[in-house]
Amino acid sequence: MTPPNPQDALRAAAAHVSRRRFFTVTGAAAALAFSVGLPQAHADEPADPGTVRQEPFTLGVASGDPAPDGVVLWTRLAPAAFEPDGGMPPAPFLVDWEVAHDEGFHRVVRRGRELAHPEFHHTVHVEVDGLAPGRPYYYRFRLGPWISPVGRTSTAPPQHARNSAMRFGVVACQNYPGGYYTAFKHLANEDLDAVFHLGDWIYEGAVSATGGSRAYPAGTLPAVFNHETVTLEDYRLRYALYRSDADLRAAQAAHPWILTWDDHEVENNYAGAISQDNLPPDEFLVRRAAAYRAYWENQPLRRPQRPRGADLRLYRRLHYGTLAQFDVLDGRQYRSDQAFGGAWARPGGDADDPARAMLGERQEHWLADGWRDSRARWNIVPQQVVLAERRSEPTEAYTVSMDAWDGYTAARTRFLDAAEAAGVENLVVLTGDVHVHYAMDVKRDYADPGAPAVASEIVATSISSGGNGAERPASYDRLTKANPHLRFYDGRRGYVTVALDREQCRADFRVVPYITTEGAPVATAASYAIEAGRPGLHRV
Template structure:
């Protein structure tokens, strides 16, 4: 995928303002102070603090317990990730505060007989021994296999691919859509099925982890009492908390299998930091300076544990996550961040009747700079499909249980002027095949995007595919009692299913096909996979039709 329009984040500064509040809460003492100092460290190679080096031969336990991952493919490059953690549920992951040299290889075959690139990287303790390798000088449109070595230990093998050449027009691209994987509410069985899919790419649309405390038995995981480390039985607040929570999630073999099988393009929603936060506003109503220290911890741990490139390195409580990627001229992906720059929710969380405050034209979900970046990118796009992976429901979504209907203040419905500006920008840019890809709400939706949601007969200007959760919300149900009322209240809603799972979207030169995959249950493992429904969107004729 060709990447353009990155805003370079530069080096990570100290959080001077937040440091003034070191005594306010638990996380602003001890561990929090150490975390604040860690945020001042720059990316390796740009002035990182010089830790002593550990001889990899001294690693007696397997350091690759968290698996491997790849992401953000370009025509000549792909990002390779791992993190060394021989004891992943310890704060130091079982490693001293020393650098570790890691070897990596990239080959054309799984047996590594045709190695095309190899090199060395350094796992720095300041970044929790995470490794981010930007493997370059690769051929476009190729499948590659990769692995890491540290001492006598070799990682699992991952499979990845590069994007097609920039000016090419591929015949097809198939992506998987996933979101909302609360560890204690179910098993990641859907990921086991996703790992077996024939996909070019996986889009993770947010809520990779949840900050809430996990009970002694891991909720639906039903561990024997006392076997889950006590440190998970508190909400994530410190850098140590977030790092250990990622270790818990990546301990799941089905999640590791999905990462090893496909390159991921990731974006976050709220739970990677705190439920329903908005910009620098905490749901807990703590001072912004205090919340920004927590946000810095969350953003730092996110970068350490995701297959993200150097431009996404956080600067304290800021991380430039929105970015543009291409799949030749078939698709342009504008990956959004609808958390970091948004105005506060108009009426707090939950469902509310829209009113004058929510309709204030100054309110924004993306921030002015990201909004301009999105629309300007459309004006320059020559892609057949303009795809927007993002977090919260874009189409109007009335709550079917109330009349007159309420809308969610945490979604685009709570920011209607922001949505109107984006749709006007797409119209001015001549975008014909707009596809918005969404997570967050723990159900499958298929929406037609209307020019005027008050007029069901107005022109359809795009398609929105909302994927259900991997586990969040428990087992769910295909058809809750109010589903007919829900469909009637939203005439542009073409499909609904409340089971867990994921979606796949196959983009072609003439049509895009969406398959909504579901599993019957997640509170116990081993559920089979079902295709609940399939729809197509024709190029030049937006909207969903049964396949």
């Protein structure tokens, strides 16, 4: 066993002290992280909706985290979305909402009113309950004479129901200047029970006035986007830019979404309280607090996910009857700093230190407990970075990514140990991050080509990050030879659809041929299946 690295211990201790100090100077932290405070119990009376004289629902609607009796509904009031205040007066507004059986809202089943607070950038989170399990619904919002677009959502089956099938989408990585969101246009037309987004919903880098690969006419986008996001205002505006895309709005309105983040929602390759550029943790935690708050404001998340300063508990568990249990992980907030600066490096050394964490102790225990209690046919883990080993070369000189689980080998062993101890047989990991499609067998021993798979990993390519991509990237031959457990590899943009039943989990790897111009068709590049009780993927 490799002895703990004292430098890692020092970094962890420094992060802990800095984190504690962050919360002891809450006034200064709040002033830096938030341009406004939190809504107060004695908040002003709701303003007259007649004072809003332009369409306020410019950023669309969304739903998320479906339960058997309800779902979260989201919208934001933003008549001028690219202005810091969204074009809204600094006052709360009462927003009406409705849920109906039909798109025409002739059979309304639930309705109510929710305050859109200026402190939360006039976002609305409605936790609707009292709905019937396992069925679709339609929803909309109203402010004065203005009516939002209609969204379609659905509830989950009862937790103990013996449901026979479900179908969901898997998406990740949607860098706005990387190209058009054509894949989202096609995703909106898929027949799905839910969509899992595995991170990099926004990117923190500057966006030029021409929108990068979108090649808008010069000056189309305001200069406010042409710098890296750091402040709360920066992050809020970046979400507005991304939601200005009609294809993204259509995909979010078409299905309930279940989200987790990766790094770019804050900063590339950050780890816990450690920034990419090794800023003082106090300083970076202020930025992280701003990013986390903007993330919650702009996603259909429940009240338990509302951030507290620099913390936001994003890991959570959802059930779709006894067919599937979804354990949504957070592999950024609690991880140890990357070994070797996060680059590709030879395995061993700091990467094998058992003191290093990917999920943190509390989340590891939560996951293990959930697996022990699971009665689901399929145990599915939506998370961020590649779990299976991924060697760069088919030689002994290979390197592995220190930002993926290859850089946290003891944590990966604990993950697999917990699954084995719980008796989890049908374990499927969903992954994003790497901007390519992979179908991978997860093993205990990658040195032995005959070693059995213990789980399966489905990696979804990006929506737009990385440009058009290619069916066979430059690394195709090297990676497929170096990693016999890599069953499928495609470098084009797109998404995955997954169909579950009691006997099989089938993944269809959907691709578009280009994204730097609009109008690309979608096709299925390949389909792979996992048979219940037999880990490992095979082509169908």
